[in-house]
Amino acid sequence: MKNRKRIGYGLMLALACGMINSRVSAQSKPIELFPLEDIKLLSSPFLVAQQTDLNYMLKLDPDRLLAPFLRESGLTPKAKSYGNWEDSGLDGHTAGHYLTALAQMYAATGDPQCLKRINYMVDELARCQQNNKNGYVGGVPGGMAMWAEVKNGDFSSFNKKWVPWYNMHKLYAGLRDCWLLAHNEKAKIVLVKLSDWAAEETAGLTPEQMQRMLNTEHGGMNEVFADVADITGNKKYLKLAQRFCHQAILQPLEKRQDKLTGLHANTQIPKIIGFERISELNQDTAYHTAARFFWKTVVDNRTISIGGNSVREHFNPSDNFLPMLESEQGPETCNSNNMLKLTKMLFLYDNSPEYMEFYERLLYNHILSSEHPVEGGFVYFTPIHPRHYRVYSTADESFWCCVGTGMENHGKYGELIYAHQGKDIYVNLFIPSVLNWSDNGITLKQENNFPDRESTRLMVTIKKPQQFNLSVRKPSWATGGFAIKVNGKIVKAQNGIKGYLAVNRLWKTGDVVTIALPMKNSVEYLPDHSGWVSFLHGPIVLAAPTDTTDLLGLKADDSRWGHIARGKLYDFSQAPLIVDKGGDLAAALTPVKGSNANFSISPLIYQAKYKNLKLIPFYKLHDARYMLYWPVANADSISQREQQLETEDKLSTRLASRIVDGVNAGEQQPEVDHGLNSQNSNTGIINNRHWRDAGDFFSYKLGGNSQTTVLQISYSGKDRDRQFDVYINGQNITHINVADDAAEAVVTKEFKLPDGLAKTNKVLEVKFVATGGKRTAPVYSVKLLR
Known part of the structure; x- marks a missing residue:
């Protein structure tokens, strides 16, 4: 039991299998987390989010989630598979997420319905595995035949599937969590057999073949095999985990080299x-060096105020956040889910306060904000484009990756609120909750209305008086009024680990600790230091709801791109403009009378029509367009800033209003979304832009409508010997000889579609075919325009 709890939360203890963690010296004890089942949430937005998540989860039908696994194992499904991503190539991925979410929710709440579903689903998966007879169980369409090819080093079918190992990783993780958190013995058995299958599946692959396979997204396969090594005590799984480490990513990070730009985050x-x-x-x-450096460069150089990162799922250049501002596809919630996991692990390694500061920022402002508080839908992208909005999933129709991690996010809020080091207790987060440390006979109850009220209170119940340290995190956002009182009297706390103050005393039942948490207001510019600013109150990011116009697709349907907020992108030049008169912008925030954590910034706003806008905590803002990042102008250069914003509109926002559909060539998810088909094709990055070319052909399927009249292509003009034809639904649209163009880095051309083509075809296949014995030019983007 103890081993299950430890591994489930990444605690660095001496391992039961004999692989002792030498990173913790014999003279000191590690900081450990409490099992999730020992912490119960009290009334707060986090408890609301947890219950809303549970309600959403219970709307799902386990038999529909299991259908791909039964189908692929030759058994008759008991219900029809769900649609959306669940029947378009990523079949079965949601079930793995669902198992993890159920296990976490069961540990956090004890809800018997979660355990009942876990037991049923694991039984069904075990039945599928038994029928397959080789240890395999999975929902990958045509998986048995494909994996047979992969075993022999043939990746032709593998490369045409939608990220098979990524899909499998969700199942591995779900089985692991059902064992660690819900104590389902059969889940462990299925997990180990599935790991043995993977070991056998890849045993004959050379290191070069393994690395070629790992160029395709594969989730955290290295992590789960390391977990299986810990669970079983068998080092063969640790060797397997190392074989699943992608050297193209590991090696630069080990050398502290940031080569992340353009990578799918x-x-x-x-x-x-x-x-x-x-x-x-x-x-x-x-x-560890690789992990630490990755975290540092992503958080410091690629992360915005809410803690999220990426645009259109990819890392943008660290010195240019304009692509994120332009796009409706801002930071992805899946990224933040995984950054929380990594941050937790690193905090347990060296207890640096920067990890907990980031964890708190990300938890409140991206994770908590990513679930609809009433209907329970989950957010995929959080745009920072001025006055744009977010889209929420629906239970029966949306099965994106961020629905899977979304179900996981809101059941584990208790995981890092408290920790302990020996008998000493740490208070890391100010979330209302009860810690029941039964082994030591201690109950710690935390109550507050944070962040609406700038304080928290801890009440001690203990079987018998005990001497220990109660260490409280002193956040960087707290002002000089931070203070700790015990039973109404201010105490002089001692410095503990960096960022914490420790109160050591003989604690007894009835002791009350009150902590004043005065929050300072601040501003943060984008990491590229461009003229865009976000406002914060303590760790809470503030935003202003602006209007509710044209919220197209606010509640997603089952369409392929239903997760994207496709309503009109408003112009930069029409956004509320902040005027910097040379003082502290944060000093202009004025509390709104009669409200909590709401502020006016009227003196800062240039346009009269926007002066009534109010800043509120971003996690409270839903079903509306909003301002999260604001353009800033110096008081003596307002007209220049307006002109700059107008120029950016011409280059991006107004083009976006013409786009019916489009794809950025070479970017993983957009290409998957648009049915990439290719032969003898390569991808790469030139000047931070993705491209794809081909010696034979490549094609995409784009959605058109009656307004579609133009095809726009952007490609490189530097490769003078390239020639290619462009077809739409088999009709030759144009022949391009790059030698006829100016030798420019980017050539953009528009071509009129044949009359009636878009009116009679909802799907338009755009195909690039190399001619004259040459390759196509590197193509950057393909767009259908109004």
Whole structure:
């Protein structure tokens, strides 16, 4: 039981299998987390989010989630598979997330319906595994035949599937969590058999073949195999975990090289979690160095105020956040889910306060804000484009990756509120909750109305008086009024680990600790230091709801791109403009009388029509357009700033209003979304832009409508020997000889579609075919325009 709890939360204890963690000296004890089942949430937005999540989860039908597994194992499904991503190639991925979410929710709440569903689903998966006879169980369409090819080093079918190992990782993680958190013995058996299958599946692959396979997104396969090594005590799984480490990512990070620009963000973060997990088990400092450097560069250079990162799922250049401002596809919630996991592991390694500061920021402002508080839908992208909005999933129709991690996010809020080091207790987060430390006979109850009220209170119940340290985190956002009182009297706390103050006394039942948490207001510019600012009150990011116009697709349907807020992108030049008169912008925040954590910034806003806008905590803002980042102008250069914003509108926002559909060539998820088909094709990055070319062909399927009249293509003009034809639904639209163009880095051309083509075809296949024995030019983007 103890081993299950430890592994489930990444605690760095001496391992039962004999792989002792040398990172903790014999003279000191590690900081450990409490099992999730020992912490219960009290009334707060977090409890609301947890219950809302549970209600959403219970709307799902386990038999529909299990249908792909039964189908692929030759058994008759008991219900029709769900649609959306669940029947378009990523079949079965939601079930893995669901198992993890159920296990977490059961540990957090004890809800018997969660355990009943866990037991049923694991039984069904075991039945599928038994029928397959080789240890395999999965929902990947045509998986048995494909995996047989992969075993022999043939990746032709594998490369045409939608990220098979990523899909499998969700199942591995779900089975692991059902064992660790819900104590389902059969889940462990299925997990180990499935791991044995993977070991056999990849045993004959050379290191070069393994690395070629790992170029395709594969989730955290290295992490789960490391976990299986810990669970079983068998080091063969740790070797398997190392074989699943992607060297193209690991090696630059070990050398502290940031080569992340242009990479699909959430493909990388689970790999890094795996690096750190392996480091926990074999004390490989290079793996830890890679994980630490990755975290540092992402958080410091690629993360916005809410704690999220990426645009269109990819890491943008650290010195240019304009693509994120332009796009309706801002930070992805999956990324933040995984950054929380990595942050937790690193905090337990060296207890640096920067980890807890980031964890808190991300938890309140991206994770908590990503669930609809009433209907329970989950958010995929959080745009920072001025006056844009978010889209929420619906239970029967939306099965994106961020629905899977969304169900996981809101059941584990208790995991890091408290920790302990020996008999000493740490208070890391100010979330209303009860810690029941039964082994030591201590109950700690935390009550507050934070962040609406700038304080928290801890009440001690204890079987018999005990002497220990109660260490409270002193946040960087707290002003000089931070103070700790015990039973109404201010105490002089001692410095504990960095960022914490420790109160040591003989504690007894009835002791009350009150902590004043005065929050300072602040502003943060984007990491590229451009003229866009976000406002904060303590750790809470503030935003202003602006209007509710044109919230197209606010509640998502089952369409392929239903997770994207496709309503009109408003112009930069029409956004509320902040005027910097040379003082502290944060000093202008004026509390709104009669409200909590709401502020006016009227003196800062240039346009009269926006002066009534109010800043509120972003996690409270739903079903509306909003301002999260604001353009800033110096008082003596307002007209220049307006002109700059107008120029950006012409280059991006107004083009966006013409786009019916489009794809950025070479970017993983957009290409998957648009049915990439290719032969003899390569991808790469030039000047921070993705591209794809081909020696034979590549094609995409784009959605058109009656207004579609133009095809726009952007490609490189530098490769003068390239020639290619462009077809739409088999009709030759144009022949392009790059030698006929100016030798420019980017050539953009528009072509009129044949009359009636878009009116009679909802799907338009745009195909690029190499001619004259040459390759196509590197193509950057393909768009259908009004």
